[in-house]
Amino acid sequence: MIRMLLRVLGDDYARAMRRTVALMTVTAVVEGLSYALLVPVLAALLGDDPARAVPWLAGFGGAVAVYAVLRYFSDLSGMRVGTTMLRGMYYRLGEHLARLPIGWYDTGRVGEVSIMASRGLLQAMGVSAHLLAPFVSACVTPLTIVVVMTAFNWQLGLAALVAAPIVAAIQAWTARSMAATDHERHTRDKEATGRVIEFLQAQPVLRAGGRTGERFDLLDDSLREVQRASRRTVLTVLPGAVGLTLTVQAIFTALLVLGAYLVIGGSIGAAEILTILVLAARCADPLLSLSDIGGKLRGARSELDRLDTVLRTEPLPEPAEPLLPAGHDITFESVTFQHAGRTVIDDVTLSLPEGQRLAVVGPSGAGKSTLLQLLARFYDVGSGSVRVGGADVRSMNTEELMRRIAIVFQNVYLFDGTIEENVRLGRPDATDAEVRAAASAARLDEVVERLPGGWSANVGEGGALLSGGERQRVSIARALLKDAPIVLLDEVTSALDPVNEAAVHEGIERLMAGRTVVMVAHRLRTVQRADHIVFLDQGRLVEQGTHDELLRRGGRYADFWSIAMAPVASE
Known part of the structure; x- marks a missing residue:
């Protein structure tokens, strides 16, 4: 996704985007580490000497403060990069469209470019401003927490790590399933938009024919196709969303069972297992949010693909050494x-x-x-x-x-x-x-x-x-x-x-x-x-x-x- 975004944007924005992604990654790691400090805090509070929790609480407060500062600057960087890219992308798209041959602009392409230059471009360029930080956080923060869990208890950490490939496989499967329905939904939306315009333009003809009270069948058919495409989109997403939820809940249940077994066997204390399970529960929220974020990213990816197709359209070649005509015959x-x-x-x-x-x-x-x-x-x-x-x-x-x-x-x-x-x-x-x-x-x-x-x-x-x-x-x-x-x-x-x-x-x-x-x-x-x-x-x-x-x-x-x-x- 990031590679596609950078290819569409060009080299001018690559450095700023990489800095933003790096800052968001550091922020997500610090978030995970701050949660890790809950382990010694809770262990001390539930132990024989609760006063030992004070320095850990101070460390937890400091980590949260650092995370808050980093989150502010990473979100601010994402917004700035997003708005700069949006402005630059409008210029780049406009300059490229101005170089394309006039013959390229048929009726269908004019409508597609109109949608792309309004809703599509905003959706695609909004990735860095609105979607990138939550996505990085949903991926990196749980992994950081799993690393911390592994440091405290390798059995529980390894069990939690099993979720990573399963979640990745579900996301990849959902993305492949969504590709066809996303394309169909875009096509149906474009057709419906054209039919709405046609309906408005046909008003004089419809009224002259005394058909003002009748429905416009072509528009109705087009809207029904949009409804069917939307239903298919929902049905396609549903298995992935349910599968992700079941996977996260199953892994948490497995951790709970494994933790109880380790406590009963005396391998770990009840306070430690409780704190580790708190960390595991904290992993669940960002993982579950991946379904919603992934859907929005797939929509932005579709717009980026269409934008990339337009930008890859070659303009008519310009001569390296242009000639001047000797007259006007x-x-x-x-x-x-x-x-x-x-x-x-x-x-x-x-x-x-x-x-x-x-x-x-x-x-x-x-x-x-x-x-x-x-x-x-x-x-x-x-x-x-x-x-x-x-x-x-x-x-x-x-x-x-x-x-x-x-x-x-x-x-x-x-x-x-x-x-x-x-x-x-x-x-x-x-x-x-x-x-x-x-x-x-x-x-x-x-x-x-x-x-x-x-x-x-x-x-x-x-x-x-x-x-x-x-x-x-x-x-x-x-x-x-x-x-x-x-x-x-x-x-x-x-x-x-x-x-x-x-x-x-x-x-x-x-x-x-x-x-x-x-x-x-x-x-x-x-x-x-x-x-x-x-x-x-x-x-x-x-x-x-x-x-x-x-x-x-x-x-x-x-x-x-x-x-x-x-x-x-x-x-």
């Missing part, structure tokens, strides 16, 4: 890319000169957005290469590549802050005049003027307080402010009303002016002015050429164009 050379066992891009070769516009069209699932993601290096290609200015994007520094690319997605995410703060993400050091100019070019100033608070208006989490068209204008203003030489547009107008579509188109035209542009669009009227058009189907490049050339060929693009224009013609 774009080339795809025999690019093939697979994802989730499916070929998404299949042997695509195309080129786009600097300053020109490339439109990518095709049916849903053809790989259009993936082509943009490969260019932005959200993923690395399986074979072939993607080049910007003659340089393979894999040979470029990621920050340098991102500096040269502005991306406008269909689904815009805005941070919970003001409009101005969200626009400035494009270039944080921009002047107020530059921010206002970018907003005006994106026709965002119209939105700002009608919002209470103007530039200081809060957009809400994810931009929830703005409409889709308004969020898109913020995104375009952000891209304009960045002033990157390459622009990637991914279905930016597919879900907008006519008014917002016209405004966004005007901003897009200004954004594309003089830049190398790759755009993905379903609305084919938006791609007529592209210098080059490629048609993708099932990841393969089926056709390419200008708008007029493709219409004259009468191929797939012409069919798509006819279908797209049919509603217009009928009007």
